[in-house]
Amino acid sequence: MIRFKSQKRFVILAFLVLMGVYSALRAQEKHRYLGPLQLGNYQGEADYSYSIVEQDTVLDGPFTIKRSSLEALLKEEDLSFDISGNFEKDYPQGFWQLRFGEFRSDSQSQVVDYQYRVLISGTQEEASGLLDKGRPDGPWTFAINRIRDSEVDTALFKSSILFESGVPQRNFRIEDQNHILVGRFLRNGLAHDEWSLYAIDEMGEGESWFFNEGLLQKIQLRRNGEILEFPIHEEQSDSIKTIDLGLRYLKALGFSQFDSDTLQLTQTQIPDLLGQNERYYKKIDDLLSLLGNSSFSPSFKVRLPYFPLDSTELRQSDSIAHHFKRAKTIGDGILNNTRLNILKLSDREALFLHNVVAGISKDFLDPLGRLADYNREGILEFVPRKELLLQLWPTGKPSVAMEVDVSLDGISQKRTFVLPGEELSDFSGNTLLSAVNMARYANKVVDSVQQVLADKLTREKQEQELISLEEKLIAQGKGLHVLLDSLSGNVPMSHKDILLKIKALTDHNLSEYAQSPEANDKLARAQQLVDCHTRLEYLAKIIGQLPAQEEEIRQKYQDAVWNPFTATVMNEEVKKRITAAYSKILIPYYLAQVGSQLNCENVEQWIILFENTYQRVLQLRDEDTAKLERKLRRENDPLTVMELFGINAIHKGDKE
Amino acid sequence: MIGARKNFPLVPVLLTMAICGSLLSQENGGAVLPSESEFKDPKTRIWFNTYGNIRISKRLFWDAQTHFRFQETDDTPFIGQIGQIYNRHAIGYIYNKSFNASLGGVLRINFNTDESSTDRNVVPEWRIWHQYQFAMPLWTAMIYHRIRIEHRWTQGFQENSEYIFRNRWRYMLRAKVPLNSHKLEPKTFYISPEAELIMQSGKAVVASPMEDLRLTTTLGYILTPRLSIAGGLMYSHGQSLGNGGVFDQEWTFRFHVYFSPDFRKVRNKLPEIHLND
Secondary structure, three states: OOOOOOHHHHHHHHHHHHHHHHHHHHHOOOEEEEEEEEEOOEEEEEEEEEEEEOOEEEEEEEEEEEEOOHHHHHHOOEEEEEEEEEEEOOEEOEEEEEEEEEEEEEEEEEEEOOEEEEEEEEEEEEEEEEEEOOEEEEEEEEEEEEEEOOEEEEEEEEEEEEEEOOEEEEEEEEEEOOEEEEEEEOOOOEEEEEEEEEEOOOOOOEEEEEEEOOEEEEEEEEEOOEEEEEEOOOOOOOOEEEEEOOHHHHHHHHHHOOOOOOOOHHHOOHHHHHHHHHHHHHHHHHHHHHHOOOOOOOOOEEEEEOOOOOHHHHHHHHHHHHHHHHHHHHHHHHHOOHHHHHHOOOOHHHHHHHHHHHHHHHHHHHHHHHHHHHHHHOOHHHOOHHHHHHHHOOOOOOOOOEEEEOOEOOEOOEEEEOOOOOOOOOOOOOOHHHHHHHHHHHHHHHHHHHHHHHHHHHHHHHHHHHHHHHHHHHHHHHHHHHHHHHHHOOOOHHHHHHHHHHHHHHHHHHHHHHHOOOOOOHHHHHHHHHHHHHHHHHHHHHHHHHHHHHHHHHHHOEEEEEEOOOOEEEEEEOOHHHHHHHHHHHHHHHHHHHHHHOOOOOHHHHHHHHHHHHHHHHHHOOOOOHHHHHHHOOOOOHHHHHHHHOOOOOOHHHHO | OHHHHHHOOHHHHHHHHHHHHHHOOOOOOOOOOOOOOEEOOOEEEEEEEEEEEEEOOOOEEEEEEEEEEEEOOOOOOOOOEEEEEEEEEEEEEEEEOOEEEEEEEEEEEEEOOOOOOOOOOEEEEEEEEEEEEEEEEEOOEEEEEEEEEEEEEEEOOOOOOOEEEEEEEEEEEEEEEEOOOOOOOOOEEEEEEEEEEEEEEOOOOOOOOEEEEEEEEEEEEEEEOOEEEEEEEEEEEEEOOOOOOEEEEEEEEEEEEEEOOEOOOHHHHHHHOOOOO
């Protein structure tokens, strides 16, 4: 017996103990959530229990989420769903039911026992069964029914599978509107014995797949009273691997019955039903995975002969994938090049290059692409490489020398293409190595074609540019003549002379250009000339504007003055020395200089000088120019005037 | 306040008028009116007039006029000899573009042009004057109404001649019509017809209230807003002071220079151009 010194201490201790117990209990306490929840594409009202473990939400207990909208139903169509089940520590556990409906209503309602009833039509998907730690356990059914007026009208699809801890057991049954598939499994989920598909409407029609411990041995088709048998894996292979009966298996299977060319897997119906079933299971798995841990799949197991890739083959298949990807990108780029596609209509060389790449694409890249796909999908290891390559190139491998059709303008012609230096290459032999060599070769071909094409297209582009530049030059020349003619009417004689000089200069430039020999720099010179004539045209416009500018300056250099004798306001010209210096000294000087010195190199400077001078004179109107005006008195030297005005005499250097 | 300031110059004027009026009443003797009006032979005169208008502030200007008037004599028939020299000054006020007023004084020097006279050669004449001018645009021309009132003290050339006081009442209607432009502006010729009636009153004025009727046509040229020149011919006639039945007549050649300098700085000048508009 522990004795406490005082009763007070006992109370405190008891309180602390109780608090500890309470908080431990509290940690296990379940919470409930009621409200909207988004689950993938499904948004609805959810109601579930959860607990918080180390700040994580762990679903635990009943779970439901559903949605339906009367308004949407009456208006057009309602997509409803209703999912209910149970979680145990984040694992779906126990009975689960999932329903997805697409319903419409004819908007007719009736009242039955205090309820409004609306009849609905559409489809309903319903899945239900037991789960153990997220895996199907026990019988599972998945049914899709067509509903008419609130009653099941037709069963569109139904599958019933028995599971034990996620492994399918004993018998299963999958049916759609036309067929029924039944089959059985071993305890470990391997397909075994006969899997039979019956046509519902046609007696005796159907097919059977015969498995022996997962290994498909033969396929029997019953068509039109005939029985066709196709052996698949009759002989035991040295190496066998167990995989899921899925897309990968069916693809790999496509190679194994290569010998019997009368059967195509696409004629069979069993894969179709299995595929449908797998898609529905995946839909449920996707939903459950969003909530907690689950692995919901049919997990039908089969076995296939196995041909593992050794390290060399692994390297080779990677190399094929790499070369293929690169060659494909470049090749497609060439084939889709718009300039090339236009050019090939008129240029035999371009057509040749285009068709070389088209040939490489068809004979090399397309099969190599499939090979790369198989590698990526993990099918390679179930197919003997020899058979694979034989199937990829059924008519044999292409040779290095490629016959290329270069028929143009109704003249049919063929040329042979061999990549220089590769004349001796050989792609025979049905090994991955030969495929690697082909991929490398295809790469080299597209590289070399691209190089040749780039040069060709550049040259072509330059020629086009030159043509367009020359057209522009001619148009400019004509435009300039029209402009000069129109300007000549509005300007004084001194200005007109300069306009004629500009005209003469452009004519001279054009004739000099026309007489110059073809050379590499012709494009550059044409461009220079276009620039030069653009500027000359601008200069001509400036000279054409000079009288208007002088008038504008004259207007600006006026002051309103009150004349008391007439009692009117009169304009008085002010700062006359500045306007006089502009119009009587600077402009005549500029025009004389332009007349004697103008060329393509200095035209830009003249433009700047004219513009600067005009702007400067406009500015001077508002400045205090008393001193400047004094200095301008009796000043006749244009260069001094420019200096006084603060205009850079850019051509002073030329003069000295 | 404004009224008081405006009236201020009038006070001495009125005082002066009253005093002079009482002091300078003259006996004129009794001239006999002819049975019908009698026109003397016209005299010719030449006037050289300068008109200065010097801006001194936003609204005030100094009106400075100097006139040289020549009158024909027997010895020098056409151009004659100097008759009067005017010095007319005033301070003007620009109310707006259409109206201005001036007030000032005149010192006129009168020369005796009677070569046979033995009296004094030169006598002064004093005036106080005020003027009200209205301007109005009419199409491309300008029309002016000018009212000028003068208070005038004159004396004869005789030794110890007494001053006589008279008031002059003048109204002038004038137009300025641009000839080679759509408005009055520099480098414009204009023609200016004018008519002025000058009435007078005073004790000395018994039967001759119409002192002068002047009809003038002038051709002018505006050189710059600040300088114009003009020349014209004036015909005038009016009752002679001595006898209201006798009319004097004159033909006068007039030459004018109008100048209006503005010595204010540019900065002060700019905002005042448009006055009130």
